[in-house]
Amino acid sequence: MNAVTVNNISKSFGAIKAVNNLTFQVEQGDLFGFIGPDGGGKTTLIRMMNTLIIPDEGSATVNGLDTIKDYKKIRLQIGYMPGRFSLYQDLTVEENLNFFATVFGTTIKQNYDLIRDIYVQIEPFKDRRAGKLSGGMKQKLALCCALIHKPEVLFLDEPTTGVDAVSRKEFWEMLKRLKQKGITILVSTPYLDEASLCDKVALMQSGNILEINTPENIVKKFEKPLLAMKSKNMYKLITALRSYKFTNSAYPFGEYLHYTDTRETYSVEGIKNYLMQMGVTDAEIIPALPNIEDTFMQLMEKGND
């Protein structure tokens, strides 16, 4: 059964089409990622699914309930963590949690099992005001608050934005454990490297879904052989490749540069020779496997053409 279905949904704000005719399903128990840069329509889409915004066109269901007609019932079954960690800054950690528990008609004790793993990490600070917590701890507290009423479907809007790599890693580990408890999780993120942590992802750009699939299958969509190149002087390497007539794409990726060629067949030696002529004498060229980001960029360029 599908936890969420979305049918031809659209939403505009003035002249800007935030979400453009999207259709997809999220299966129960999935960890589903909406991945893409700011302005991709992730927040608007999530707010349409969790009943906060009415779509201009199309419809959506959560647990089989219509987001417009049955919004009251849906609100009892979902947990939501908005983009900014929405906590009461002047309440302590414990008071925040208590508050959200009572608002949802439950107690911390009743559902402590679900949040125990996460809450023990912030428990030492339970008397500290939420406003005084670090970003990572706020994020954990906000997650606890969204979980306290044992929701069946959890919506997380950019929970890892602006959070450091360590907290991000810990956060995804928590999501994995929640998933094992049977909660369907829909999460949005601007970090493409987080795609591989989801069961299924929708790559989003300017209100459109570029691709929707498992991370493994998305990478398979990369059409051209990929080369990774490296030089002491990366700037020179990039400029040289930018003016190379066979260059299809050349983007820096970590310490390497990812290159695709316009030709069907070509030799690495030929490229090396060209680079020599351009003064890049130390180029190291090796074949590489594409990742989600490579695929995203390829899809973006296709869309722009």
Add this chain to the structure above:
Amino acid sequence: MKKFLGFIIKEFISIFRDKRTMVVLFGMPIAQLIIFGFAIRNELNDATIAFFDQSNDYMTEQIKQKLVSSNYFKLGANLQSNGMIEEAFKGGKIKEVIIFEPNFAQKLLKDGGAKIQIITDASDPNMAQTLLSYTSAIIKDYQTSLNKQSDLAPIIQSEVKMIYNPEIRSTYMFVPGLIALILLLVCALMTSIAITKEKEIGTMEVLLVSPLKPIEIIIGKVIPYLLLSFFNVITILILARVVFNVPFVGSYILFFFIALIFIMTALSLGILISSVAQTQQAAMMMSLAGLLLPTIILSGFIFPISNMPLLLQWFSNIIPAKWFLIIAKGIMLKGVGFDHIWKETLILCGMFLFFILISIKKFKVRL
């Protein structure tokens, strides 16, 4: 119900933890009362008065003597004609003129009554009020001593006339005005800020997707302020009574009932503002410019409405505080009952209903 209670408790914690809110809630009413109170209060000491004695008999002599020897008054001039009275006031020094009618003693003893006219310069209304009460007290005292001497029980009729400000805005006017202002501040400004704050930090989103009903969210936000503003009303009344001896003639129950209606009107305005404003800053601007300023200027708190241009007089009718002031003045200072103020009360109720209906219509269950 438990959800709702939890909501209110959280709201109280938030209020009590925020130092700035606490200062506005509790510091300001007291500070304002004291500032207004002391700025307006005048100690009477050697005020210059003049007599126009058309009788010059032993009784008027006694009364004059009693007044001048009281330490409160200093004799400035003995006037000889009616025409000199205005001259005396225009000189600026003379604050009060006391006129005895001809044949004062004779009339008092024979006819059982004689007249004294007291004219005060009400351009300083507070001073005038004070002078008047002291003068009346001394004359009354004299009359009592006369009554003890004979069985006639003659009556000295004091006739009071205020010039330059015949309406005589009472010294105590500032207390009802202040209550109106504080209530508006706490109810409209503070609630609108409290609600928009939740929008700003994003907690409103979470509340909206929670099982709490929108009406519960609104009422939950509002109840703490309702209670706190009642507390403020009581504080102001006690302070006014104890520190400044402001009288309270009418019914306390009636007064609190009217205050409740006014509080609800102000709260509905606050909710209305917060349903329009997206940020705390916008809410603050709207409350200050749209509510507090007109209230201070147009409610009759500082400037008498009857002195305003016709257009503003007409405009003042839509200021809720104007009606509250009329009612509060009536109850506190004149002791009137509901039969005198039902019209104004009805207007306030109408305003409350109007504003609350719009705000409920405007409050969205979604973003």
Add this chain to the structure above:
Amino acid sequence: MTENINVISAEKLTKRFGSFIATNEITFDVKKGEIFGFLGANGAGKTTAMRMLTGLLTPTSGKATVAGFDVYKEAEKIKKNIGYMSQKFSLYEDLTIKENITFYGGIYGLTNAEIKEASERLLNKLKLQSSGAALLSSLPLGWKQKLAFSVAVMHKPKVVFLDEPTGGVDPITRRQFWDMIYEEAYNGVTVFVTTHYMDEAEYCDRVSIMVAGKIEALDAPKELKRIYNSDSMNDVFIKLAR
């Protein structure tokens, strides 16, 4: 191109807030034309360090110079010789692109002729010639960030400080942004950059990683990966910061 001249040098630079030590005796140098990645967990003291180096905050103790000027005594001179851009504060949404350029040119004391020249050069490079009169708010986020960076280096500063400049920007625009960074560095501008994207850390010549107020590691990304036996900067970071 990196040259062997210190543009930023900090020695035991420390800032306390009450009993809390935000940055604790950090020591490092940044060379001319270097791209220096300044990483750290949330709350590790990056922002405080950056504020001291940009002359916004006086250190509690230690020494530091930026572009040859002392952070204690010559904060005003430092401000003239640096550029600054962050994800949060960049340009004015309600001004047009040209007005923004003119405004910042004016702040940094460029003459009208210089502003005109710089603004043409800059718009040409970003291919925004035709939209100079458009409001900034009409640009997509990525373009705003590219424009903000161009404006930050318009007055030819010796150092440019970038505080999470690419947050939320799409992957292609992010790379275009880094192309611009490379170009400035190649022309001798020192780039001091913070980021949460660990792949961007690999673009830097050298990277420092702050943990709880101290610099725990400082080296070229390749060396760091070797020392910490990791195959990505992400792993290095997690090993250090955990």
